[in-house]
Amino acid sequence: MTPMLHTPVDGVSFLTIADDRFTTARITVNLYVPLSEATAGTYAMLPYLLRRGCRRYAETTDFHRALDRLYGASIDGYVSSAGETQILTLSMSCVDDRFALNGEAIAADCASLLLEALFDPPLENGVFRRADVEEERRCTLESIAARINEKRRYAMGRCKEVLCKGEPYAVSKYGEKEQVEAVTPEELTAAWREVLATAPMRVIYQGGGNGQAVMDAFIARLADRKAALLPAVVSAPVKATVARENEQMDVNQCQLVLGLRTDVFGAHPLCDAMRLAVALYGGTPHSLLFMNVREKHSLCYYCAARYDRQKGVVLVDSGVEEASLQKAEEEILHQLSILQNGEFDDKDLEHARLSVLDSLMAAEDSASQTASWYGAQGPSEMRSPSEVADGVRAVTREQVIEAAKTLALDTVFTLTPEEKEATV
Amino acid sequence: MTTASYTLVTGEQVHRIDHPSGLTIYVYPKEGYRSSYAMFGTRYGSVDTAFVRDGRHIEVPEGIAHYLEHKLFENEDCDAFARYAETGASANAFTSFDVTAYLFGCSDNFAASLEILLDFVQKPYFTEQTVQKEQGIIGQEIRMCDDSPDRRVLFNLLRTMYQKHPVRVDIAGTVESISHITPELLYDCYYTFYNLHNMVLCVCGNVDVETVCEVADRVLIPAKDLSLDMALPEEPDEVSAPFVEETMPVAAPLFYLGCKCPVKGRYLSDREMAACELIVDLLTAPSAPLYAALMRDGLINDSFGGEFFEGRSFAMFLLGGESADPKQVQQRIDEELTRLRNEGVDRERFEELRASLYGRMLRRFNSVENAAMCMMDDHFHERAPFAQSEAIAALTAEDVDRILREWMIPAHETLSVVKAKEDV
Numbered sequence: 001m002t003p004m005l006h007t008p009v010d011g012v013s014f015l016t017i018a019d020d021r022f023t024t025a026r027i028t029v030n031l032y033v034p035l036s037e038a039t040a041g042t043y044a045m046l047p048y049l050l051r052r053g054c055r056r057y058a059e060t061t062d063f064h065r066a067l068d069r070l071y072g073a074s075i076d077g078y079v080s081s082a083g084e085t086q087i088l089t090l091s092m093s094c095v096d097d098r099f100a101l102n103g104e105a106i107a108a109d110c111a112s113l114l115l116e117a118l119f120d121p122p123l124e125n126g127v128f129r130r131a132d133v134e135e136e137r138r139c140t141l142e143s144i145a146a147r148i149n150e151k152r153r154y155a156m157g158r159c160k161e162v163l164c165k166g167e168p169y170a171v172s173k174y175g176e177k178e179q180v181e182a183v184t185p186e187e188l189t190a191a192w193r194e195v196l197a198t199a200p201m202r203v204i205y206q207g208g209g210n211g212q213a214v215m216d217a218f219i220a221r222l223a224d225r226k227a228a229l230l231p232a233v234v235s236a237p238v239k240a241t242v243a244r245e246n247e248q249m250d251v252n253q254c255q256l257v258l259g260l261r262t263d264v265f266g267a268h269p270l271c272d273a274m275r276l277a278v279a280l281y282g283g284t285p286h287s288l289l290f291m292n293v294r295e296k297h298s299l300c301y302y303c304a305a306r307y308d309r310q311k312g313v314v315l316v317d318s319g320v321e322e323a324s325l326q327k328a329e330e331e332i333l334h335q336l337s338i339l340q341n342g343e344f345d346d347k348d349l350e351h352a353r354l355s356v357l358d359s360l361m362a363a364e365d366s367a368s369q370t371a372s373w374y375g376a377q378g379p380s381e382m383r384s385p386s387e388v389a390d391g392v393r394a395v396t397r398e399q400v401i402e403a404a405k406t407l408a409l410d411t412v413f414t415l416t417p418e419e420k421e422a423t424v
Numbered sequence: 425m426t427t428a429s430y431t432l433v434t435g436e437q438v439h440r441i442d443h444p445s446g447l448t449i450y451v452y453p454k455e456g457y458r459s460s461y462a463m464f465g466t467r468y469g470s471v472d473t474a475f476v477r478d479g480r481h482i483e484v485p486e487g488i489a490h491y492l493e494h495k496l497f498e499n500e501d502c503d504a505f506a507r508y509a510e511t512g513a514s515a516n517a518f519t520s521f522d523v524t525a526y527l528f529g530c531s532d533n534f535a536a537s538l539e540i541l542l543d544f545v546q547k548p549y550f551t552e553q554t555v556q557k558e559q560g561i562i563g564q565e566i567r568m569c570d571d572s573p574d575r576r577v578l579f580n581l582l583r584t585m586y587q588k589h590p591v592r593v594d595i596a597g598t599v600e601s602i603s604h605i606t607p608e609l610l611y612d613c614y615y616t617f618y619n620l621h622n623m624v625l626c627v628c629g630n631v632d633v634e635t636v637c638e639v640a641d642r643v644l645i646p647a648k649d650l651s652l653d654m655a656l657p658e659e660p661d662e663v664s665a666p667f668v669e670e671t672m673p674v675a676a677p678l679f680y681l682g683c684k685c686p687v688k689g690r691y692l693s694d695r696e697m698a699a700c701e702l703i704v705d706l707l708t709a710p711s712a713p714l715y716a717a718l719m720r721d722g723l724i725n726d727s728f729g730g731e732f733f734e735g736r737s738f739a740m741f742l743l744g745g746e747s748a749d750p751k752q753v754q755q756r757i758d759e760e761l762t763r764l765r766n767e768g769v770d771r772e773r774f775e776e777l778r779a780s781l782y783g784r785m786l787r788r789f790n791s792v793e794n795a796a797m798c799m800m801d802d803h804f805h806e807r808a809p810f811a812q813s814e815a816i817a818a819l820t821a822e823d824v825d826r827i828l829r830e831w832m833i834p835a836h837e838t839l840s841v842v843k844a845k846e847d848v
Contacts, residue, residue: 021455021456023434023786023787023789023790024787048726059716060710060716060719061710061711061712061713061715061716064709064710064711065711065776067780068709068711068777068779068780069776069779070783071782071783072779072780072781072782072783072784073783094783095783095786095787099433099783099786101779101782131720135719135720138722138725139726142675142676142746145675145676146675146676146727146746148673148674148675149573149574149675149678150572150574151571152568249673250672250673250845252567252570252571253564253567253568253570284509284514285505285508285515286505286506286508290505294561295503295561298557298558298560298561299560299564300561300564301564301565301568302568319564319567320564321564321567351509351510351512354509354510354511355509355512355514357532358512358513358514358530358531359514359531361458361531361532362458362459362529362530362531365457365458365629365791365792366791367790
């Protein structure tokens with residue numbers, strides 16, 4: 001299952017993962033653009049517009065009926081962000097040809113439908129059709145507004161905004177409401193042409209055979225391309241005093257999110273050590289945070305830490321009673337100091353390592369996880385789960401402590417119940 | 425060792441072992457996989473609120489099955505997470521309406537992890553003190569659920585759609601109900617439902633029958649075959665009320681339209697299940713004309729979708745998402761249902777959706793986790809493993825027409841809405 005990497009055209013990395021263990025084949029196209037307030041809203045709409053159909057099947061209903069006939073092939077388009085990069089993804093997954101009941105060439109048909117959706121969408125006078133744009137505009141605005149629905153995710157997003165105010169990292173993957181409201185079909189069409197011509201691109205083929213036919217079809221569409229470079233991620237200094245932001249909402253449970261910064265990110269040699277340090281801190285059901293904040297003090301149901309390797313940010317979050325907010329924060333920071341001072345058992349470190357290695361080794365058994373793994377890495381990076389596992393195996397106790405010592409608290413965000421109005 | 429083998433549509437084999445201890449075991453080896461997944465489940469969930477034990481009629485507090493699941497992780501000498509930490513497996517558990525399951529995924533040390541799983545689930549240990557400790561943790565889990573609009577809109581629907589069946593009761597119970605849980609009640613539930621004859625072990629991935637049986641032979645304690653009286657109250661076909669609404673902080677109203685299906689006996693047949701899944705697509709898939717029309721009129725966004733949901737003596741269609749006007753969506757769905765009842769499903773459309781269903785069914789074999797889950801589901805629903813593939817092949821448009829005519833009628837519908845205060 002070793003991926004083969006080709007770079008047949010400027011700025012395009014083509015990854016083929018020959019794998020016949022699955023009943024399905026999958027093609028994923030990722031386009032990478034800088035995450036920026038000026039453009040995020042426009043770019044965000046593109047994958048949703050493109051997944052609607054193609055010139056041959058211009059109406060969504062017809063396009064999807066064609067996919068139904070191809071044994072429920074499924075097209076997906078979505079936007080995500082990794083570090084300070086916005087990733088526009090269009091993917092198709094379908095049943096492998098060996099399961100076709102009437103000898104259809106399912107994978108080849110699906111590959112051409114994906115190519116058509118990406119390169120040959122239904123246009124009117126050379127621009128995206130107004131009705132399509134309006135429908136996707138409404139859906140994107142509704143997605144932006146729906147951020148408040150899931151309180152845990154919302155609180156983490158708000159913490160990121162305060163933590164990295166003014167940096168691209170704080171920009172939402174959907175962009176700003178105002179921009180989505182204002183963007184025109186002409187601007188969207190220009191953005192689409194621009195990303196096809198210049199955005200770094202990673203195409204991932206997973207399935208039987210070697211994917212050569214799919215790669216050839218892409219190359220034919222991508223000749224004469226000049227790829228842009230993505231800006232390097234910059235780390236900002238930690239705030240002199242911890243920023244505290246509170247928001248009130250009609251909720252039962254408080255959300256507590258701590259935003260920590262580190263300069264260990266990107267190509268920093270301690271990244272694998274940090275991955276292990278954060279797992280030991282709050283990445284497993286035997287981590288310091290789980291065993292203490294939850295099990296010992298019964299303060300919460302979840303208390304977890306996650307590390308964004310591309311930006312150098314660690315977020316710790318927990319759902320607690322209002323009366324326990326301070327105690328939970330103190331305990332989270334107390335466990336951080338235990339990590340930083342190396343006051344943890346060797347046994348706990350080895351348990352965290354085993355857990356990280358175990359999940360890395362399982363990643364390649366899932367086609368969608370593998371696609372996200374290589375998709376989130378960015379166009380110029382290529383490190384397999386087993387290479388990362390080798391890195392994690394080599395990390396020493398001292399390196400874990402050294403990495404942990406770079407973590408500094410920057411921001412605390414809390415979401416709390418509204419104060420009750422006094423009754424007259 | 426193997427009692428029966430089933431050849432799957434993929435050509436792979438699933439082996440069933442009726443173990444002398446009383447436990448039924450399914451083993452599904454997957455060639456070329458590094459990881460494995462094991463699920464140890466009992467036919468016991470939140471709907472089992474009253475039962476007979478040693479001639480005594482026992483009624484238990486709401487949420488006790490879920491509470492028991494939490495507490496079982498703690499044995500007398502050690503907690504199960506600490507034991508799994510030694511193997512690197514990623515462990516978890518869940519409680520549904522009619523099943524409680526303990527599980528782990530791993531890429532190494534499978535036999536050692538399986539031993540932990542089978543061992544700790546057979547060793548209950550509840551004391552006043554350990555039961556007390558969990559109140560804070562589960563209390564926060566309940567608060568988290570109270571703040572989740574997706575969950576509220578579903579549980580409100582169930583409470584309103586069902587008149588007697590305990591699927592109308594929240595799985596986690598309430599902060600009040602769980603305060604009545606005692607070690608004695610937990611032991612009563614445990615010794616009634618955690619009998620190996622009432623349980624199943626499903627294993628999938630990098631595994632073989634010999635390894636599984638070796639561990640099972642060594643660790644399983646033979647159980648006396650008790651016949652369980654798990655009768656649930658007779659549920660009328662009609663809903664309790666047609667509408668329910670709650671206010672919470674959400675961006676736009678969320679809704680679920682439920683359509684209750686009469687279940688004669690404990691479970692639906694394979695054919696009925698397949699027909700119901702097809703009907704969900706008929707109404708909610710992006711290839712459905714209704715979907716395109718609702719989108720065009722601004723009544724739904726891409727959160728719209730549906731599923732068929734069934735368990736012990738209950739079954740229902742769930743159609744939902746976000747909408748500015750849920751009542752209007754219901755009216756449009758009802759109009760489409762009226763048309764379908766009168767005209768029957770279009771035969772060409774039926775074949776397209778059947779092909780799509782076949783493709784979706786094939787995806788279930790890819791993930792070791794999904795495959796283990798499917799086997800457990802099929803076992804508890806008294807079906808052969810992956811029985812759906814044959815049901816899809818045998819399905820006819822007449823099966824679909826009958827369900828549309830007999831089950832999908834207004835008297836079986838409830839609409840549940842969660843909306844923001846401002847929308848009042």
